[in-house]
Amino acid sequence: MSEQQPSPEPDEQAAPADFDAADRQVIPASVRRAPKFAPFIATGAIIGVVAGLLCGFLLPNSTGVGRGTVALLVASGFAVLGVVIGGVIAVMQDRGTPRELKAMKEAEASRASDGDASGS
Known part of the structure; x- marks a missing residue:
C-alpha cells in the first residue's frame, strides 16, 4: 500500500485567491435611509x-x-x-436623506483616494 496523503480540497486551496479577487471586484454601494410613507400616513389618520x-x-x-x-x-x-400632516412629516424626513447620502459618498471618495495614495 502506498502512503499518499489526501490532497486538500480545491476550495481550501482557492480560498485566499478568491478573497483577493473579491476585494478587487467590490462595487461601492450606498444605503438610502428613507422613511416609509405608509406608517406616517396611517399614524396621522x-x-x-x-x-x-x-x-x-x-x-x-x-x-x-x-x-x-x-x-x-x-x-x-x-x-x-x-x-395630510403625516404625509408632510414623511416628506420632510425624506428631504434630509440626499444630504446625508452626499456626505457619505464624499467620505467614501476621500477614503478611497487616501487608500490609493497610501497603497502606491
Whole structure:
C-alpha cells in the first residue's frame, strides 16, 4: 500500500485567491435611509380619528342630529387632516436623506483616494 496523503480540497486551496479577487471586484454601494410613507400616513389618520371622536363626543352639541353622527363627521375630517400632516412629516424626513447620502459618498471618495495614495 502506498502512503499518499489526501490532497486538500480545491476550495481550501482557492480560498485566499478568491478573497483577493473579491476585494478587487467590490462595487461601492450606498444605503438610502428613507422613511416609509405608509406608517406616517396611517399614524396621522389614527391620531386624527381618535382626536375627532373625542372632540365629537366631549364638546357640546347644538345640532339636531345625535352625538354619534357629529363624532363620525368630525373624526373623518380630522382623519383627512391627520393624513395630510403625516404625509408632510414623511416628506420632510425624506428631504434630509440626499444630504446625508452626499456626505457619505464624499467620505467614501476621500477614503478611497487616501487608500490609493497610501497603497502606491
